[in-house]
Amino acid sequence: MQNTNHITEGEFRVGILTISDSGFKGDRETDVSGNTIMDMISDSTLSVIKRDMVPDEVNAIADTLRAWSDSGEIDVVLTTGGTGLGPRDVTPEATKSILDIEVQGIAEAMRMKTFEITPYSMLSRSVSGVRSGCLIINLPGSPKAVKECLEIVLPSIPHGLQIIRGSGWSHEKA
Numbered sequence: 001m002q003n004t005n006h007i008t009e010g011e012f013r014v015g016i017l018t019i020s021d022s023g024f025k026g027d028r029e030t031d032v033s034g035n036t037i038m039d040m041i042s043d044s045t046l047s048v049i050k051r052d053m054v055p056d057e058v059n060a061i062a063d064t065l066r067a068w069s070d071s072g073e074i075d076v077v078l079t080t081g082g083t084g085l086g087p088r089d090v091t092p093e094a095t096k097s098i099l100d101i102e103v104q105g106i107a108e109a110m111r112m113k114t115f116e117i118t119p120y121s122m123l124s125r126s127v128s129g130v131r132s133g134c135l136i137i138n139l140p141g142s143p144k145a146v147k148e149c150l151e152i153v154l155p156s157i158p159h160g161l162q163i164i165r166g167s168g169w170s171h172e173k174a
Contacts, residue, residue, distance in 0.1 A: 012075040014041060014162050015050040015068045018062075019091050020141065024055040032143045033080040040150050042045060045158050050074060056082050061094035069098070069134035075161050077134060078150075081141035081164035085124045091138050092127040099129035099136070103160075106137055110149040133164055 018034045031053060038048055050068065056059040061082070068074045082091030096102070106128035114121035126138040126149070139146045139151060 002072070011045050011159060013049045013073060014046045014078045015052075015074040016048055016075055017051075017064055018053040019061055019079060020053060020054055020114060021055045021088060023053050033139070033146045036143045036146045037078050037080060037139070037150060040147065040154065042079065046076065055091055056088040058061055058090045058094045058097070060096050061091055065095060065131070065136060068099045069136065070132040072132070073133055075164075076157060077136045078139060080139045080146055083124050083138050083140050085125070087121055090127040091102050095127045095129065095136055095138055098131055098161070099127075100131050102127065102129040102155045103135070104128070106153055106156075110139075110152050112144065113152045114148050121145075135160055135164060153160070 016034050016037050018031050020031075022028050023031055034051060034053070038051075041048065050073070052064060054064055061079075065079075067079060068077055079091055079095070082089045082094075090150055107124075107126040108125060111121050114124075124140055124145075126134070126140065128137045130136070135157065137143065137157075139149050
């Protein structure tokens with residue numbers, strides 16, 4: 001884990017949570033999707049301070065999301081994996097169970113834009129929302145899909161976090 005003391009006022013702290021039975025058991029050596037997220041946010045105002053992997057189990061996912069959000073140390077959690085139609089894909093259920101508010105537009109934008117690339121995007125069940133002032137965004141498990149979805153939402157994340165913090169938006173600006 002990186003030290004949070006270097007975070008400046010304009011930066012936001014990120015947690016990356018990979019949901020994968022095989023990765024958690026050690027059957028996969030590399031977390032390619034988690035690494036993709038790391039690479040994509042390296043030049044932004046987002047700084048990764050926490051990264052972990054849990055199995056495809058509702059309680060493990062929900063407990064981690066709850067702990068990270070409620071800690072006050074993380075501004076945004078990006079999850080990868082468990083958003084499909086498989087019997088072990090339970091990330092959306094776990095996420096919904098801990099949210100204070102759901103932010104449907106994030107998942108809708110990801111599905112809408114990636115549908116231009118593949119019709120399979122309509123099968124994604126990604127969820128996004130806020131808990132304890134922390135934005136949570138479910139990304140797919142495929143590294144290619146992670147990249148495509150993160151390209152869509154990444155530009156909006158800092159503005160969303162500023163709004164959550166109570167700054168960055170007023171009706172006079174509209």
